[in-house]
Structure formats: C-alpha cells, structure tokens
Amino acid sequence: MPIPEHLQRRVAYVDILTAHAFNRSVSFWRDPTDTERRWSKIETLPNPLLIGPNDALDVDCDSNGAISAPDGSVIHINGNLNADLEPAGHYEIVISGNVGENATIRASGFCHVYIGGPVFGRIESADSCKLWIDGDFNGTLLTGHPSNNLHVSGDFNAAVRPINKASLLFVSIDGFARHDLISNIASVGYTVFNASIGASDVDAGLYPEGSGRRKTESGASHFRWCVQSRRERAEQ
Incomplete structure (x- = not known):
C-alpha cells in the first residue's frame, strides 16, 4: 500500500509550515495522474538501486538496499x-x-525530508536542508551551507556539527532537549543559530544569559534560543 492517508495529511500540513517543501508529494497524492515524473513502485528492496532523472520511487516496504538519486527525485x-x-x-x-x-x-542540493518515526542514524546535508522528524532524534546531523531547518516533534539528543562552514541553523523541538546540548551547538559558531525548545532542564525563558553574539574565525556568530517549560532530564 502507498503512504497511509493519515500520514499524507500530516505531510500536507508540514508542507504548509515549511513553505511547500513537499509540494510534489502532496500533488501526487491528490491526483496521481497530474505528474510529469515516472513513478515506479517496488515491494522489496534488498539490493542497491539507482534512480534516473525525472523518476520517482514508491517503496512499499522497509528499505534494506542503498538508493542513489543523483539527479533529483521524489x-x-x-x-x-x-x-x-x-x-x-x-x-x-x-x-x-x-x-x-x-x-x-x-544529501546534496535542496534536501527536503520528512521522517514519521525516530531517527537513530545519520543525516548529512551538504547544502540546504528542511528536515522534519515526527519522533525522537538520537542520531547525528551534519549541516551544510547556506541554511538548515530542523523540526523534531519528540525529544532531541542528537550530535550536530557542520560539514564544513557553519552557516544558518534554525531548530524547533517540541519535546525535551538538555540545556548543555543546546549550548554546545550554539558554541560551534553558526552564522545564525536560533532554536525553540519545548522542555529543558533549566527554567523557561530566553537564552543565553548575556551576549548572544561572538566573533569566530569565519566572522560573527549570532545565537539565541527559548525554552518553553522546565522538567527533569528525560532518560536517553
């Protein structure tokens, strides 16, 4: 079966919040005949697969084989x-x-990714990234240039660092994130780092205390984040 209808509606909602990051997916679900892409459906993926230009892939199973799409795809x-x-x-x-x-x-290029469950693995985005995770994030994120947008609906305990240049990073976390983890990300030296944290192990408020600006080897770094509520550390 294709992506379940309740998840299609969820992605359509996320599409609006992310300035149409998933427009082609939502358009296809609304009317499968209204597409310029060649859609292929597979029900087993044990081996590596290469996708060509203008192709789109519907994998109706766990993806156990590597997928390469060098020319853009859905x-x-x-x-x-x-x-x-x-x-x-x-x-x-x-x-x-x-x-x-x-x-x-x-990933390289314009990276738009929706993940319906938790992330334990690694995400590398060499260029621009819009990443929405409807679960916990316990893996690794390597960010690129020029901009990175991350939303996590669950708890956040991921390692975050730039591949090369620390550029723009915007983070929204609905669940729990440790204050020291967010402070460490801010210290990396992103040109701009802004974050909203649903719950943390510090009082609700605006952070950091003191200046949210410093000089780095590559220029100025501006950083601030808000914590919506306080609670004890979540078990990770």
Missing part, C-alpha cells in the same frame, strides 16, 4: 530506512517509519 518509503540513501539536486523524501542506526542519508 522518494516515498512506506517503512523503515535501514540502508544508505544518497539524493542530490532538488528532491523530496518521505519515510513513514524510522531511520535505523546503520542508515545514512547523504
């Missing part, structure tokens, strides 16, 4: 991602399940 995985995924160009990826600890999304 990829729907109705299951878990257990192997590497290497997209480039301008593309959309919708994963209904989780990203396993041995899986890496290694």
Whole structure:
C-alpha cells in the first residue's frame, strides 16, 4: 500500500509550515495522474538501486538496499530506512517509519525530508536542508551551507556539527532537549543559530544569559534560543 492517508495529511500540513517543501508529494497524492515524473513502485528492496532523472520511487516496504538519486527525485518509503540513501539536486523524501542506526542519508542540493518515526542514524546535508522528524532524534546531523531547518516533534539528543562552514541553523523541538546540548551547538559558531525548545532542564525563558553574539574565525556568530517549560532530564 502507498503512504497511509493519515500520514499524507500530516505531510500536507508540514508542507504548509515549511513553505511547500513537499509540494510534489502532496500533488501526487491528490491526483496521481497530474505528474510529469515516472513513478515506479517496488515491494522489496534488498539490493542497491539507482534512480534516473525525472523518476520517482514508491517503496512499499522497509528499505534494506542503498538508493542513489543523483539527479533529483521524489522518494516515498512506506517503512523503515535501514540502508544508505544518497539524493542530490532538488528532491523530496518521505519515510513513514524510522531511520535505523546503520542508515545514512547523504544529501546534496535542496534536501527536503520528512521522517514519521525516530531517527537513530545519520543525516548529512551538504547544502540546504528542511528536515522534519515526527519522533525522537538520537542520531547525528551534519549541516551544510547556506541554511538548515530542523523540526523534531519528540525529544532531541542528537550530535550536530557542520560539514564544513557553519552557516544558518534554525531548530524547533517540541519535546525535551538538555540545556548543555543546546549550548554546545550554539558554541560551534553558526552564522545564525536560533532554536525553540519545548522542555529543558533549566527554567523557561530566553537564552543565553548575556551576549548572544561572538566573533569566530569565519566572522560573527549570532545565537539565541527559548525554552518553553522546565522538567527533569528525560532518560536517553
């Protein structure tokens, strides 16, 4: 079966909040005949797969074989991602399940990714990224240039660092994130780092205390974040 209807509605909602990051996916679900892409459906993926220009892929199973899409694409995985995924160009990826600890999304170009479950693996985005995770994030995020947007509906305990240049990073977390973890990300030296944290182990308020600006080897770094509520540390 394709991506479930309740998840299609969820991605359509996220599409609005992310300035139409998933427009081609939502358009296809609304009317499958209204598309210029060649859609292929597969029900088993044990081996590596290469996708050509203007192709789109509907994976109706766990993805256990590596997928390469060097020319941009739309990829729907109705299951878990257990192997590497290497997209480039301008593309959309919708994963209904989780990203396993041995899986890496290694992306370049305009990276638009929705993940319906928790992330235990690694996400590398060399360029621009819009990433929405409807679960906990316990993996690794390597950010690119020029901008990175991350939303996590669950708790956040991920390692975050730039691939090369620390550029723009905007983070929204609905769940819990440790204050020291967010402070460490701010200290990396992103040109701009802004974040909203649903709950943390400090009082609700605006952070950091004192200046949210400092000089780095590559120029000025501006950083601030808000904490909506306080609670004890979540078990990680």
